[in-house]
Amino acid sequence: MTKPNQTRESAQRFDLKSVRREWDVASNAYADAQERGLDYYRLNFFGPAMVDACGDVTGLEVLDLGCGAGYFSRQMAENGATKIVGVDISPNQLAHARRLEEKERLGIVYVDGDAAAIVESYGEGAFDLVTACVSLVDMPDPERVIRGAYRALRARGRLVFTNTHPVTDTKTRNWIRDAEGNKIALEIGDYFDESPIVFNWISERYKYPFQTTGNSFTLQTWMRWVINTGFIIEDFVEPCASDEAIAEWPGLDDSRIAPTFLIVVGRKNGRVKPRID
Numbered sequence: 001m002t003k004p005n006q007t008r009e010s011a012q013r014f015d016l017k018s019v020r021r022e023w024d025v026a027s028n029a030y031a032d033a034q035e036r037g038l039d040y041y042r043l044n045f046f047g048p049a050m051v052d053a054c055g056d057v058t059g060l061e062v063l064d065l066g067c068g069a070g071y072f073s074r075q076m077a078e079n080g081a082t083k084i085v086g087v088d089i090s091p092n093q094l095a096h097a098r099r100l101e102e103k104e105r106l107g108i109v110y111v112d113g114d115a116a117a118i119v120e121s122y123g124e125g126a127f128d129l130v131t132a133c134v135s136l137v138d139m140p141d142p143e144r145v146i147r148g149a150y151r152a153l154r155a156r157g158r159l160v161f162t163n164t165h166p167v168t169d170t171k172t173r174n175w176i177r178d179a180e181g182n183k184i185a186l187e188i189g190d191y192f193d194e195s196p197i198v199f200n201w202i203s204e205r206y207k208y209p210f211q212t213t214g215n216s217f218t219l220q221t222w223m224r225w226v227i228n229t230g231f232i233i234e235d236f237v238e239p240c241a242s243d244e245a246i247a248e249w250p251g252l253d254d255s256r257i258a259p260t261f262l263i264v265v266g267r268k269n270g271r272v273k274p275r276i277d
């Protein structure tokens, strides 16, 4: 996930079929960049921040929504979660996840399906923690997914998700640079336009260019979904890259100019009746 290397335009189609097709095409380049350590935004910045936001996961049963090639599912396994189910709509993304599981067995189960419907397979209250690492933004109906996550959680369980920051990940988005070409400010527009966006992933770190479509909801919309579903917001993080990460990957310095990602931690409130169907 490397926003500075993307260009964006309006989407023609955004549904489960188109998402599956796009991520099937993207999967080899996307997984390869992660495996070669080139996805430094994830590996050195928002990934560790999301792990921190999950806190102690020892012994927890985790459902990872939109798991892709399994990056965050593996983080949870390596941090002590006992049962991890990763779900994704793209068979090709899951093929990478399963290949990596074969290579290093962590006991993660990968399931092909729609994140919004997964609760129907596992039942209500089956997990302690539901995670979604930069995946809710790629889903056509994230509100349904958040509601499904609520149902899939045990009482007092948590939903932790990271998204590209809705305030800065807008259709109009230009970095303003100084005379030396250094980024100094971010200009954004079309913030209230909630129609989907097409991202063109063009960068030397991907072995071929690809295109994916994502949603584009305002911060207000996201927070209302989380709150109205019944979650108590326990934490809200706008991560900045550390000095060490910037020393290794200078491109991460833009995370200190404007927020590029957010992390939300919501706790299922066992006492209050949620405003869901």
Ligand SMILES: C[S@@+](CC[C@H](N)C(=O)[O-])C[C@H]1O[C@@H](n2cnc3c(N)ncnc32)[C@H](O)[C@@H]1O
Pocket: 001, 016, 019, 020, 023, 065, 066, 067, 068, 069, 070, 071, 072, 087, 088, 089, 090, 093, 113, 114, 115, 116, 132, 133, 134, 135, 138, 139, 140
């Ligand atoms: C940006 S990738 C993130 C993958 C992974 N979480 C990571 O951190 O690398 C978004 C993923 O969401 C998946 N996805 C999109 N909509 C989905 C849905 N409705 N149900 C399950 N997966 C979905 C895509 O197939 C894709 O693998």
